[in-house]
Amino acid sequence: MSKRSIAQVLVGIDGNTVLFGARKIKTKLITEMHKHGLSEQVQVIETGSIGPANQGVIIGVYPAGEMYGNITEEEVVEFVQERFVKGRPYKKLLLSEKLPAGIDLTAYDSRKTQYLGRIVLDNCGKINPEDIEEYIGMRGYEALGIILKEKTSEEVIKIVRDSGLKGRGGAGFPTGLKWSFTAKVKDTPKYVICNADEGEPGTFKDRLIMEGDPHKVLEGMAICGYAIGANTGYIYIRGEYQLSIQRLEKAIKDAEKLGLLGENIFGTDFDFQVKIKIGAGSYVCGEETALLTSMEGFRGEPRFKPPFPAESGFLAKPTNINNVETFANIAPIILNGAEWFKKLGTESSSGTKVYTVLGHIKRSGLIEVPMGVTLREIIYDYAGGMSSGNFKMTQIGGTAGNLLSSEFLDVPLDFQSLKEVGYSLGSGAVLIMNETVSVVDFIKCCMKFFVHESCGKCTPCREGTRYAYEILDKISLGKGKADDIESLKLLGESMKDSSFCPFGQSAPNSLLNSLSLFPEEYNNLLIK
Amino acid sequence: MKNLEELKKIRDRVRKDLELRTGKHRIKIVVCLGTCGIAAGARETMNTLIDLIAKKDTPDTIVTTAGCAGFCQQEPMIQLYIEDKEPVVYGKVDQKAAEEIFEKHILKGEIVEKYLFSKGK
Numbered sequence: 001m002s003k004r005s006i007a008q009v010l011v012g013i014d015g016n017t018v019l020f021g022a023r024k025i026k027t028k029l030i031t032e033m034h035k036h037g038l039s040e041q042v043q044v045i046e047t048g049s050i051g052p053a054n055q056g057v058i059i060g061v062y063p064a065g066e067m068y069g070n071i072t073e074e075e076v077v078e079f080v081q082e083r084f085v086k087g088r089p090y091k092k093l094l095l096s097e098k099l100p101a102g103i104d105l106t107a108y109d110s111r112k113t114q115y116l117g118r119i120v121l122d123n124c125g126k127i128n129p130e131d132i133e134e135y136i137g138m139r140g141y142e143a144l145g146i147i148l149k150e151k152t153s154e155e156v157i158k159i160v161r162d163s164g165l166k167g168r169g170g171a172g173f174p175t176g177l178k179w180s181f182t183a184k185v186k187d188t189p190k191y192v193i194c195n196a197d198e199g200e201p202g203t204f205k206d207r208l209i210m211e212g213d214p215h216k217v218l219e220g221m222a223i224c225g226y227a228i229g230a231n232t233g234y235i236y237i238r239g240e241y242q243l244s245i246q247r248l249e250k251a252i253k254d255a256e257k258l259g260l261l262g263e264n265i266f267g268t269d270f271d272f273q274v275k276i277k278i279g280a281g282s283y284v285c286g287e288e289t290a291l292l293t294s295m296e297g298f299r300g301e302p303r304f305k306p307p308f309p310a311e312s313g314f315l316a317k318p319t320n321i322n323n324v325e326t327f328a329n330i331a332p333i334i335l336n337g338a339e340w341f342k343k344l345g346t347e348s349s350s351g352t353k354v355y356t357v358l359g360h361i362k363r364s365g366l367i368e369v370p371m372g373v374t375l376r377e378i379i380y381d382y383a384g385g386m387s388s389g390n391f392k393m394t395q396i397g398g399t400a401g402n403l404l405s406s407e408f409l410d411v412p413l414d415f416q417s418l419k420e421v422g423y424s425l426g427s428g429a430v431l432i433m434n435e436t437v438s439v440v441d442f443i444k445c446c447m448k449f450f451v452h453e454s455c456g457k458c459t460p461c462r463e464g465t466r467y468a469y470e471i472l473d474k475i476s477l478g479k480g481k482a483d484d485i486e487s488l489k490l491l492g493e494s495m496k497d498s499s500f501c502p503f504g505q506s507a508p509n510s511l512l513n514s515l516s517l518f519p520e521e522y523n524n525l526l527i528k
Numbered sequence: 529m530k531n532l533e534e535l536k537k538i539r540d541r542v543r544k545d546l547e548l549r550t551g552k553h554r555i556k557i558v559v560c561l562g563t564c565g566i567a568a569g570a571r572e573t574m575n576t577l578i579d580l581i582a583k584k585d586t587p588d589t590i591v592t593t594a595g596c597a598g599f600c601q602q603e604p605m606i607q608l609y610i611e612d613k614e615p616v617v618y619g620k621v622d623q624k625a626a627e628e629i630f631e632k633h634i635l636k637g638e639i640v641e642k643y644l645f646s647k648g649k
Contacts, residue, residue, distance in 0.1 A: 006578060006591045008548050062549045063590045087561050087593035126549050136535060137542030138550070145532040259529035267530040 007084065008043045010060040012050035012125055014211045015204075015243050020056045021073065028073050029059075032080040042084055048212020050125035053204075053358065053365035055095060060125065069095040119344075119352050120328045121368045124212030129247050132254040135215040141260050143334035144219050147226060148268045156227040157183060160330065162338035164350035169195055169286075169323030170397060170426045171502075172349070172415040178320060181310035182228040185318040190230035192221050193314060193321040196237040196244070197291060199283040200398030201449060202429035205354040206324035208366050210237075210244035213328070214251035218274055220327030222261060223334060225272045228320050233274040236291050239281055248276060283453035284503050288321045290455065301457045302501035325354055325428070345371030348416030353425070357383045359394075359432035372412040375404065379432055389434030393517070397426015399446045400506040403513035439514050439521040444472040450507040461504025464495040468511060480526045489515055547587040554588040555634060558607040562596030569622060570604035576626045577606075589634060602645055608633060619645035 011017075011026040029044045050058040055069030061083065071079060071093055082090045127134040135141070147156050161176025182190060194217060198206040210217060221233040237245060252274050255261040263271045277295055284290045285300040292314050294300035313319025329351060333341050342350045349371040355378065358364040362384030369382065375394060379385065394404050396413070402423040404411075411417055418425050433442070450465040468491050474480050492508035492515070499505045515522065529535060559565070559574040574591060581589050597605060602619030606629070609615050616639060618629060625643050632638045639647075 005548070006574070006593070010549075063553055064592060084593070085561075086595040088595055127546070133538055133542045134546065136538045137546045139539065141535055142532070142539070145535055149532060260535075265529070266532065266535075 005043045006041050008045055008062045010045050010047040012058040013046050014049040014208055016053055017057045018243065022057045024073055025057050025071060025076060028076040032076055036080060036085050038084055045128050047127060048124045048129045049208040049366055051365045052363055066094060067096045068093040118368045119332045120209060120325055120354050124208065129212055129214055130250055132215060132258065139335060140215050141219055143331040144222050145266050147223060147334060148266045148270055153183060153227045156223065159334060159338050163333045163341040165329055165333060166349060166415055167323055168325035172425060175322065175326055179224060179227050182318045182320040185311055187318050189232065190228055190318040191314045192225045192230045192233040193319055194221055194235040194324060194327055195291060195321055196235050196324050197279045197286040198238060199286045200400065200427040200429060202358055202431050203356055203398050203427040205356050205366060205428045207241050207244050209324050209328050211247055214247045216328045216331060217324055218251055218255055220330035221274060222272045223330050224320060226270055231271045233272065234277050235274065236277045236279055236295060239278045245276060284455045287501050287503055301455050346412060346414045349414035353428060355428045355430050357430045360387050360389060360434040361432050362387050371414040374410050374412055376409040378430060386434060389436055392435045392437060393433050395431040395510060397424060398429040399449050400509060401426035403510040405517045439518045440472060440476045440525060443511050443514050444476050446510055447472055458500035458504060460495045460498045464491055465507055467491055475522060475525050478525055482526055485522055552588060553590045554611045556609040557591045558594045559591060560597050560603060560605040561593040564596050564600035565603045568603035572623055573604045573621050573626045576623045577630060580630045614648045616647050617645040618643040
């Protein structure tokens, strides 16, 4: 930055905004600034997702902290004229006078959790993800440097364990414990795998983390590698995530150039390299054993556990697999300590959770909130309330997640509280629906997805999803009979009990929830 | 990268660039950059202030711009917002005046009566 710069315009460039022409808008902003002789004073910088997902191209203006949305190429001319030549907020497109980075957690000052800022998304929408120096400026790679110099691998695992971090992929297994399993195994080489095969419909948090702050994921993986004794990391990423792949590839190259990845990192004898493996778009490959099978070059089918990946994972070697968001939590935990992390969130689930909120709400998009925030707070405080109609139900954790009715609005969203009511937190998608949505049609849609994605290895899942879909279809067309409801229940329960992998075990989740929460919706459609 | 010190060197260099986005800003200087202000030399005033911030290393101070405030004969005008203090408006702030105000008001907290236009909201 030249020292003359007085303002910075950040253009949020992620998978969504690219489709709205974000790159063209960035170019146009630069041209317009130049035209007004403002090139020196106002810097135009590319960044990851700023947050909102249904507001077109989003730009942020610093230091004022304003956020603008739905900006088009034509509008840029007037925007620059008003905002930078005349120097007043451009009211027409102003979404908020405070960027999400500044508001998300401050709303909870009065709770027992004091404001600690964002953890995972701290840099998203703030730094240029393609500039490694900006990441370093935000204390990037410092955690890696510190542990290589001062800590043994046991100490690193202890910090992660003490922090209470649980896996953010959905199952919520304690991360430190998982690391210690792989660390204990004598066999080498060991592998670190980052599960970035985010296939859950409605979930796109991992994509936005990778697009907004790729180095944070790499640093977390390298720290994990040091802790468990691995020298190779793989990122298994969805092929559709083009921008994430590009940015990760650039990040790896830049980090290698500076000696932050590769051989003899920080002048020590620790080597760690990261490779990218692109998935071919199969939903089941997000399941860790299917992911391993796919990485080995076979058809992506799950395999039996035990042996667990910690003992016999990729190429039958000890392997530690974590989700993108889990890895993104590691460097901040090392830098700030386990106690710091524990302060945020609830007793059983420390830290924050990144959610993608969508559906019938005013502001859909990406948010990061402390664990234990309730659904009501997410809908009415963060998402700005319902966009139309009244709240009817919500599906958390994506299609394989659970369906919740209004009586669950005040249940704290964390691993333990949800377990107590028989639910799980899942991947982080929060789909909110109003009374115009038919429960039966919605569940039918979800089931259709599972029919399509089932890998076919085990009968309960392959046949169960298909039959469930057929029965649901029949009911939705008004041709169902009373005993069809019983069949659905039996089918769902059997799939849960007898499917081979979490895919088939969780496929009937929402179906079973809907049968107990909204029985009248089914009954109304039956032949009387 | 041979050691942590090298990393910290990059960090500290870049951190200044990121200050606009991350820092806490205690002092905000608003330069009126309407047509009248620009004609009277507000741009030069602004550049002087920006140079001073860099030179004196006061990253908690930011400069932004605004339009004409309606007192064109007083241009170049600047408004000074300091945390927990009443806003102060200075008039006829040329480069020399800007240096004086920066030295006295921003660094030491003394109001420069010579250029004072108004005080309070």
